[in-house]
Amino acid sequence: MEFIVKLHSFLRWALLLLMIVSIVKAAMSTSGKNPYTSSDRKRTLFTMIAAHLQLVIGVVLYLQSTIVQAGLDNMGAAMKNSTLRYWTVEHITMMIIAIVFITIGNIRSKKMDTDAGKYKQVLIWFGLALLVIIVAMPWPFRPDGIGRGWF
Ligand code: HEM
Incomplete structure (x- = not known):
């Protein structure tokens, strides 16, 4: 579990x-x-692969995480606690949106003629x-319970 967190953090x-x-x-x-x-095409593709790997690792972490479990056990209370809300809802939702944007950027860049x-397409979607x-x-400078290490 600790190794998976480190892998997710490093990736x-x-x-x-x-x-x-x-x-x-x-x-x-x-x-x-x-x-x-x-090489541009490959870099765009590798970016999408790295993002999808983060998604898979993230799902494994989400299913095992004690802090996520604490949030899911009482969603009403979790929504009022910024740390529990972050780990239960915000991190997963926003990161999935970002991974969808990366996927769209990869697909749309392939479809363009020029x-x-x-x-x-790469600029718009990867930028977003x-x-x-x-x-x-x-980030480490975020409030207690959210902030983690740099690596
Ligand atoms: C671009 C995608 C993502 C990035 C850059 C990212 C980044 C991070 C970082 C830096 C950490 C802190 C690691 C540490 O404590 O050292 C973390 C933790 C975590 N991430 Fe992500 N993440 C991403 C996507 C996701 C997704 C999609 C999920 C869920 C499906 C997820 C679930 C988690 C969970 C559950 C933890 C905390 C585990 C725990 O300590 O109990 N992540 N993430």
């Missing part, structure tokens, strides 16, 4: 790095100057996903 950095590189490259390429190469169009992930992350 966030791989996902963030892949997302940031994809977004920066896309932001520099929407004019159409840069071709959308096979290189600029492909980059634009990054904002949601940053908000939904249990």
Whole structure:
């Protein structure tokens, strides 16, 4: 269980790095100057795979977590407690939304005919996903019970 939490925590950095590189490259390429190469396509795909892996690991954690269990046992009270609400509802909901955005970005970038169009889809959808992930992350500086380690 502890190993799975560590894996989930570490994988966030791989996902963030892949997302940031994809977004920066896309932001520099929407004019159409840069071709959308096979390494761009692979990076977009690996980003989606990393996100889906986070989803699978997250589901395993969710089903085993004592803090989630405490929240689910009494949802009424959990909604009034910011830590229990975060772990029972907010983290899972927002992260799933972000993973859906990443999936849409991957699919739509493949469907576009032009290189600029492909980059634009990555920029929009990965950009939105990054904002949601940053908000939904249990950063160490967040209040007690939400804030975790950097790694
Ligand atoms: C982009 C996707 C996600 C990212 C970046 C992410 C990130 C994190 C981080 C950094 C932690 C803290 C780890 C630690 O304590 O060191 C965490 C904990 C957790 N995550 Fe996620 N997460 C994601 C998606 C999900 C999803 C989709 C679920 C549920 C289906 C989920 C369920 C959990 C649970 C239950 C914990 C806490 C487990 C516990 O300590 O009891 N996560 N997540």
